[in-house]
Amino acid sequence: MRISGLIALATAATMTVTSTSALAETAENEDTSLLTYPETRTVDVVDEQFGIYVSDPYRWLENDVREDENVAAWVTAQNALTDGYLDKLDGTKALAASMTRLFDYDDLDAPVEAGGKYFYERKSGGQNQAILYVRDVDGGEERVLLDPSTWSDDGATALAEWAPSGDGSHLVYAVQDGGSDWRTLKVVKVDTGEVLPDKVEWAKFTNLAWMPRSSGFIYSRFPEPEEGAAFQSLNTNHSLHVHVLGTVQAKDIKVYETQDRPELNHFAELTSDKKWVVITSSSGTDDRYEMTLVKVDSPEINAETLVEGFDHSWSLIDGVGDTLYFVTNKDAPRQRVVKIDLGAENREWVELVPEHSATIDEAVMIGDKIAVNYIDDAKSRLELFALDGKPLGVVDLPGLGQVSQLHGSAKDETGTFAFDSFNQPSTIYKFDAAGAPTVWARPELPFDPDMIAVSQRFYESKDGTRIPMFVVHKKDLDLAEGAPTLLYGYGGFNISVMPQYKPAWLAWIEAGGVFASANLRGGGEYGAEWHDAGRLDNKQNVFDDFIAAGEYLIAEGITPKDGLAIEGRSNGGLLVGAVMNQRPDLFTAGHAAVGVMDMLRFDRFTAGRYWVDDYGYPNKEDDFQTLLAYSPYHNIQDGTDYPALMVSTADTDDRVVPGHSFKYIARLQAANTGAKPHLIRIETRAGHGSGKPTDKVIAEYSDIYGFMADAIGLELK
Known part of the structure; x- marks a missing residue:
C-alpha cells in the first residue's frame, strides 16, 4: 500500500531464512531465557511474481499432517515444546477451573416450531456437545431427539445443521466429525427417534430445507474429492439436490448447478407455504448474489432467474403465494426491505422498509408482520412493521446486547429469538405481533451478571474515523492505574462483532483483567460502506483501527503500557499477525488463532478461493502488491523484538488449512525476534472452531489465556 513499505517488503521477501538452529545460537550468545525451538528444515523455493522474488522456505509445511510423516513429526515436536512451556505456568489450572464453572449453565438455542412441536438445542453443565430436544408447543415433557455424545468416544463428533419437516414428523440433520466443514446428512423420525437408513455424503456449505409433504x-454438496484430498483440495462445482426419503443418494435429483461457472456456490430455501424454491448463488464471500426461482409444483425443473449479476445482497424473508419479501442493499448500503409480485405482468421491486441510519442484519415474517433486526452502533434493535411497511413499534430488549437466532414465518403467529451480552448468556424470548417479548427460557447462572460492567466507547482511528469499542470488567475493579487488558478484533467479510457471552472471556474478567472488543472496519456494523472501507486495497484500515484501539486503551489509562494482549480468530488471526509485524512495540502478548497468514497462497486450498472478495487475487499485480505489503508470513521483521505470541490451529481445519499457521510460526521462530516465547498449539481432531467439544475449548483457552496472562502480568489464582 505504501511505496516505502513495498520496497522494504520486496527486500524482505527475497531474504534467505535460516533454520531455527540460528535462534538457539542467539539464545546462547544473548539471552538464556530464549527457548530453543525445534529444528525446522528449509527448502529452496522462490517464486517470481511481477518482477518480485518471494522466498517460501517452509512450503513443505503446507502438506497434510495426516498424510506427511515429516509434517506430523514437526507437529509433535512443536506441541512438546509448547506443552513443556505451559506446564510451568501457574495460572492455567486456575483458569481451567474458572472456565469449567462458567460453562456450568444451560446454554440454550431459540426453538424452531414445526407441526405443533418445538425443536431446540441445549448444552448443560459443560457437556461436550449440545443435545437436540423436542416437546409440544402447548407444553409437556421435553425428550431427547439426538444426543451427539453417543456418536464418538472423544466428543469431537457434533450435530451441525438441522431442520424439521413442515409437519414435524421428520428431521434432517448434519453430522460434523472432528471439526471438518464436510457434513454427513441423516434423517430421524420424530415420534420414535428412529434414525432412517437414508444417508447423504459430501454435503458442505449447505442449508437444509424440506419439500412438501415431508417427502424429502x-x-x-460438492463432488466427492479424490482420495487423500478431502481436507486441502479446492471446493468447486457446488450443486443442489433433492433427496427423497427411502432412496439411496445415487438417485438424488439434481435441481441446480452451473457447470459453466464452477466457482459458484448455491444455497436453497423454500417459502413457508412450500410454493417456491429460492436459490441464492454466490461467487465468493462477499454479499453479492444472483437469485434463481424454481416453482415447486411445476411438472419439470425450470429454473427462472430473478436477479442476474453479482451486484447486490439479497436475502429471502419469506413468501406468501406469489409475493416474495427480501432484505437487500440495492440502492441502500445499510439495507432495506422490498417485495416483488411474481404474478404481476410487469414485475417490479416495491420498497416497504426504507434504509435507516442503523443497519438491517436480518428480518423474518411473523404472520402478517415483519420483524427487522437492526445493528445500531454494534448492538441490536428489533422493530416490527406491517406488510405495507408501516412501523408498528420497537420490541423492548433487556439491555445492551445481541439478538440472534430470530425465528418466524408467514405461517406463525409468534416468533422467538435469543438475546445475550458480555455478562449474560442467551436468554430465549417469545414474542408476537404486538411486540411484547416474554421469557421462554432463562438459564441459571454460575456468576452474578450485575457484578460485571459493560460500556461502549468510541475512539478515532488513524484517519479520523470514529470506531466503536466495548469495554468489560468487574465493577469493583479500580482502573485508576489500569489493568491487564485483552483486546479482541476481527474486521472482515461483512461480519459484525456483537456483544456475546463467552466463558473464556468472563474467566479473564473475573481474574481481574479488562476485556475490550473493537468494531473494526471490514465488518458489517455500518453496512456495505463499512465493509468496503476494510477490504481489498483498504485492508490497512482494519489494522490501523486495531492499533488505534490499543493506543486508546493505554492513553485512557485503562491499560498499562506493558499490559496489552490481543486476540483474533481466522481473519482475526491474520489481523493479529499483521499488527504484530507493524507495531510490535505496542503489544505485549497475542493469540493468533486459525489465521490466514500466507496472503500469496490462501486461494489455493479448500475454501480459500472464496476470500478473494475481501483480500483480492494474488495473481493480479495490484492485489499482489497490496497483499505482500501486509501478509504476516512475509513481513516478519528480523532483528525486532516481538511480543509473546501463541499461534493456535487444528489438524482437521479444512477452512483455513493449518499450513498457514505452521509456516508463519516456523519463520517467526527462525528469525531474530527477541526473548519472548513464540509458540504454536496444534489441536487434534478439531477444525476451524465449530463443533469443538467443551473439554477441548476449556483446555485450549486455559492454556492460551494462561500464556497471555503470564506475559502481561495478570495474576491468576
Missing part, C-alpha cells in the same frame, strides 16, 4: 429435502 433439498441440500447442497
Whole structure:
C-alpha cells in the first residue's frame, strides 16, 4: 500500500531464512531465557511474481499432517515444546477451573416450531456437545431427539445443521466429525427417534430445507474429492439436490448447478407455504448474489432467474403465494426491505422498509408482520412493521446486547429469538405481533451478571474515523492505574462483532483483567460502506483501527503500557499477525488463532478461493502488491523484538488449512525476534472452531489465556 513499505517488503521477501538452529545460537550468545525451538528444515523455493522474488522456505509445511510423516513429526515436536512451556505456568489450572464453572449453565438455542412441536438445542453443565430436544408447543415433557455424545468416544463428533419437516414428523440433520466443514446428512423420525437408513455424503456449505409433504429435502454438496484430498483440495462445482426419503443418494435429483461457472456456490430455501424454491448463488464471500426461482409444483425443473449479476445482497424473508419479501442493499448500503409480485405482468421491486441510519442484519415474517433486526452502533434493535411497511413499534430488549437466532414465518403467529451480552448468556424470548417479548427460557447462572460492567466507547482511528469499542470488567475493579487488558478484533467479510457471552472471556474478567472488543472496519456494523472501507486495497484500515484501539486503551489509562494482549480468530488471526509485524512495540502478548497468514497462497486450498472478495487475487499485480505489503508470513521483521505470541490451529481445519499457521510460526521462530516465547498449539481432531467439544475449548483457552496472562502480568489464582 505504501511505496516505502513495498520496497522494504520486496527486500524482505527475497531474504534467505535460516533454520531455527540460528535462534538457539542467539539464545546462547544473548539471552538464556530464549527457548530453543525445534529444528525446522528449509527448502529452496522462490517464486517470481511481477518482477518480485518471494522466498517460501517452509512450503513443505503446507502438506497434510495426516498424510506427511515429516509434517506430523514437526507437529509433535512443536506441541512438546509448547506443552513443556505451559506446564510451568501457574495460572492455567486456575483458569481451567474458572472456565469449567462458567460453562456450568444451560446454554440454550431459540426453538424452531414445526407441526405443533418445538425443536431446540441445549448444552448443560459443560457437556461436550449440545443435545437436540423436542416437546409440544402447548407444553409437556421435553425428550431427547439426538444426543451427539453417543456418536464418538472423544466428543469431537457434533450435530451441525438441522431442520424439521413442515409437519414435524421428520428431521434432517448434519453430522460434523472432528471439526471438518464436510457434513454427513441423516434423517430421524420424530415420534420414535428412529434414525432412517437414508444417508447423504459430501454435503458442505449447505442449508437444509424440506419439500412438501415431508417427502424429502433439498441440500447442497460438492463432488466427492479424490482420495487423500478431502481436507486441502479446492471446493468447486457446488450443486443442489433433492433427496427423497427411502432412496439411496445415487438417485438424488439434481435441481441446480452451473457447470459453466464452477466457482459458484448455491444455497436453497423454500417459502413457508412450500410454493417456491429460492436459490441464492454466490461467487465468493462477499454479499453479492444472483437469485434463481424454481416453482415447486411445476411438472419439470425450470429454473427462472430473478436477479442476474453479482451486484447486490439479497436475502429471502419469506413468501406468501406469489409475493416474495427480501432484505437487500440495492440502492441502500445499510439495507432495506422490498417485495416483488411474481404474478404481476410487469414485475417490479416495491420498497416497504426504507434504509435507516442503523443497519438491517436480518428480518423474518411473523404472520402478517415483519420483524427487522437492526445493528445500531454494534448492538441490536428489533422493530416490527406491517406488510405495507408501516412501523408498528420497537420490541423492548433487556439491555445492551445481541439478538440472534430470530425465528418466524408467514405461517406463525409468534416468533422467538435469543438475546445475550458480555455478562449474560442467551436468554430465549417469545414474542408476537404486538411486540411484547416474554421469557421462554432463562438459564441459571454460575456468576452474578450485575457484578460485571459493560460500556461502549468510541475512539478515532488513524484517519479520523470514529470506531466503536466495548469495554468489560468487574465493577469493583479500580482502573485508576489500569489493568491487564485483552483486546479482541476481527474486521472482515461483512461480519459484525456483537456483544456475546463467552466463558473464556468472563474467566479473564473475573481474574481481574479488562476485556475490550473493537468494531473494526471490514465488518458489517455500518453496512456495505463499512465493509468496503476494510477490504481489498483498504485492508490497512482494519489494522490501523486495531492499533488505534490499543493506543486508546493505554492513553485512557485503562491499560498499562506493558499490559496489552490481543486476540483474533481466522481473519482475526491474520489481523493479529499483521499488527504484530507493524507495531510490535505496542503489544505485549497475542493469540493468533486459525489465521490466514500466507496472503500469496490462501486461494489455493479448500475454501480459500472464496476470500478473494475481501483480500483480492494474488495473481493480479495490484492485489499482489497490496497483499505482500501486509501478509504476516512475509513481513516478519528480523532483528525486532516481538511480543509473546501463541499461534493456535487444528489438524482437521479444512477452512483455513493449518499450513498457514505452521509456516508463519516456523519463520517467526527462525528469525531474530527477541526473548519472548513464540509458540504454536496444534489441536487434534478439531477444525476451524465449530463443533469443538467443551473439554477441548476449556483446555485450549486455559492454556492460551494462561500464556497471555503470564506475559502481561495478570495474576491468576
